[in-house]
Amino acid sequence: MTIVNSLTINNNRNMITYEPFWRTIKQKKVSTYLLIKEYGISSATIDRLRKNEGISTAKIDDLCKILDCKVEDIICYVPDAQAGQGD
Numbered sequence: 001m002t003i004v005n006s007l008t009i010n011n012n013r014n015m016i017t018y019e020p021f022w023r024t025i026k027q028k029k030v031s032t033y034l035l036i037k038e039y040g041i042s043s044a045t046i047d048r049l050r051k052n053e054g055i056s057t058a059k060i061d062d063l064c065k066i067l068d069c070k071v072e073d074i075i076c077y078v079p080d081a082q083a084g085q086g087d
Contacts, residue, residue: 017076018049021063024073030066039066 025031035041041062048055063074 015078015080016054017052017078018074020072020076021049021074024067024069028067028069035063035066041066 025035032046036043036046039062041059045055045059060071060074063069064071067073
């Protein structure tokens, strides 16, 4: 039996976006500086969010607690058909 790594499908396009996170911090008037200095979110995590790279569910949980928001205010799944739009 051969196992195929399905995460490499879609030409390495990210299907998860953190666009809602950026809207949420803007609406709540919370800067990335504040997240780093006051709440202990690492600059590496902020960088991963900027690049739409993976972060742990524990970090998503931390951000939801800090920002008093729901998961969908941090992260969004973009279906394959939409992921390629704008390329």
